[in-house]
Amino acid sequence: MATLRTFLLLAAMTALFLVVGYAIGGGTGAVIALVMAAGTNLFAWWGSADMVLRMYRAQPVTPMAAPELYRLVAELAGRAGLPVPKVYLIESDQPNAFATGRDPDHAAVAVTRGLMQAMSRDELAGVIAHELAHIKHRDTLTMAVAATFAGAIGFLAQFGLFFGGSRDRDHPLGGIGLLLAMIVAPLAAILVQMAISRGREFEADREGAVICGNPRALASALQRIEQIAAGTYVGPAERNPATAHLFIINPLHGGALAGMFRTHPPTAERIRRLLAFGGAGRAGTAGFAARPAASPRPGGPWGRRAGPWG
Numbered sequence: 001m002a003t004l005r006t007f008l009l010l011a012a013m014t015a016l017f018l019v020v021g022y023a024i025g026g027g028t029g030a031v032i033a034l035v036m037a038a039g040t041n042l043f044a045w046w047g048s049a050d051m052v053l054r055m056y057r058a059q060p061v062t063p064m065a066a067p068e069l070y071r072l073v074a075e076l077a078g079r080a081g082l083p084v085p086k087v088y089l090i091e092s093d094q095p096n097a098f099a100t101g102r103d104p105d106h107a108a109v110a111v112t113r114g115l116m117q118a119m120s121r122d123e124l125a126g127v128i129a130h131e132l133a134h135i136k137h138r139d140t141l142t143m144a145v146a147a148t149f150a151g152a153i154g155f156l157a158q159f160g161l162f163f164g165g166s167r168d169r170d171h172p173l174g175g176i177g178l179l180l181a182m183i184v185a186p187l188a189a190i191l192v193q194m195a196i197s198r199g200r201e202f203e204a205d206r207e208g209a210v211i212c213g214n215p216r217a218l219a220s221a222l223q224r225i226e227q228i229a230a231g232t233y234v235g236p237a238e239r240n241p242a243t244a245h246l247f248i249i250n251p252l253h254g255g256a257l258a259g260m261f262r263t264h265p266p267t268a269e270r271i272r273r274l275l276a277f278g279g280a281g282r283a284g285t286a287g288f289a290a291r292p293a294a295s296p297r298p299g300g301p302w303g304r305r306a307g308p309w310g
Contacts, residue, residue: 010145013037022302029173048144049100049108056236058088072121073109073128080132080211085109094232095119095225098138098246107135118228119221127225128216130208130210130248137207139200143246162255198265205270206277215278219271225249228269 014037021033026149063070077084085101088110096113106226109131111124128143136139147250209215226249237251244250245263264270299302 004134013040013145031118044103047100047150049106049140051148052098052100052144052246053088053108053110055243056090057091057241058090058108061087061089069111069116072125076125076129076132076211079213080129080136082136083107084130085132085135089113089116092234094229094234094251096229096234096247096249096251097127097131098248099134100144100162101135102141102144103138104135107140108137112197114228115231116225120217122212122214122217123224124222125212126208126221129270130204130218132211133204133207134200135175135273137200137203143200146242146245158307193242200265201265201270202273205274209274210279215274218276219278220276222249222267222271 010204017033017040018030019035021036022030029263061069064086064088072085073087082104085099085107086109088108090110090112092112093114094112095118097111098114099109100193109128111127115124115127119282134143170270201223205218209218221252229249229251230253233253234251236251237247241252244252249267250264
């Protein structure tokens with residue numbers, strides 16, 4: 001189903017490319033858009049994960065550099081029945097994380113320095129388990145493909161803005177088509193991301209709670225991340241909002257557009273479902289208890305002072 005969903009997304013985005021290309025440049029624009037769509041399809045399938053990691057300047061973390069973090073990821077991956085993914089660190093004060101990769105054998109989990117500093121071990125386990133759930137459900141390819149196409153469609157609309165539309169006599173809409181392409185295409189791409197992301201986040205929360213065995217820790221992590229993220233600016237996310245749906249919590253700083261085009265379900269509803277799930281006894285609550293949830297520590301586990309994550 002995940003593979004079928006990805007192919008359907010590729011087909012839908014290709015069709016949208018053609019419509020936008022025709023609206024901007026008539027028959028010639030449609031041909032150019034088709035060529036761009038074919039290239040984007042190939043790149044999205046094979047290279048979108050690496051592109052996202054480079055975009056956020058994520059650096060690979062070795063078992064020697066962070067043995068505790070690697071042991072935690074490996075244990076959770078074993079519980080999920082997955083190969084151990086590659087682990088990356090993003091230099092950002094905002095606590096957040098995402099998973100990417102075209103399949104479980106080529107997957108990666110990226111966490112920010114802020115997440116390592118702000119979370120207790122239970123909370124960190126919940127966040128990583130959520131991302132492993134996305135890998136297990138093969139959401140990561142679909143989400144990366146959506147981000148790639150959304151960015152490409154935005155570029156196509158900007159291309160039309162700079163070149164002023166088509167002079168093709170057969171062009172049916174003229175300037176109106178150009179205007180529609182510039183306005184509707186990016187919005188359509190965002191809507192596709194929203195449709196993909198919202199339902200999958202609820203399912204990843206549920207599966208993540210099962211993997212880590214502690215729904216309340218994941219709920220606590222979501223609440224803490226949202227509180228801190230609201231006041232933390234992340235440059236790559238603001239410059240590339242098409243990637244916002246990849247993260248466990250929307251990384252965008254705020255503003256009218258961020259509220260209008262939410263890529264995640266309301267965090268309060270996610271927390272409510274997790275607490276209800278844990279209260280119903282459908283998942284264990286022992287989790288990875290090592291210490292109670294702690295406030296962010298100056299320096300943090302990746303800072304100057306040594307910490308439990310290496």
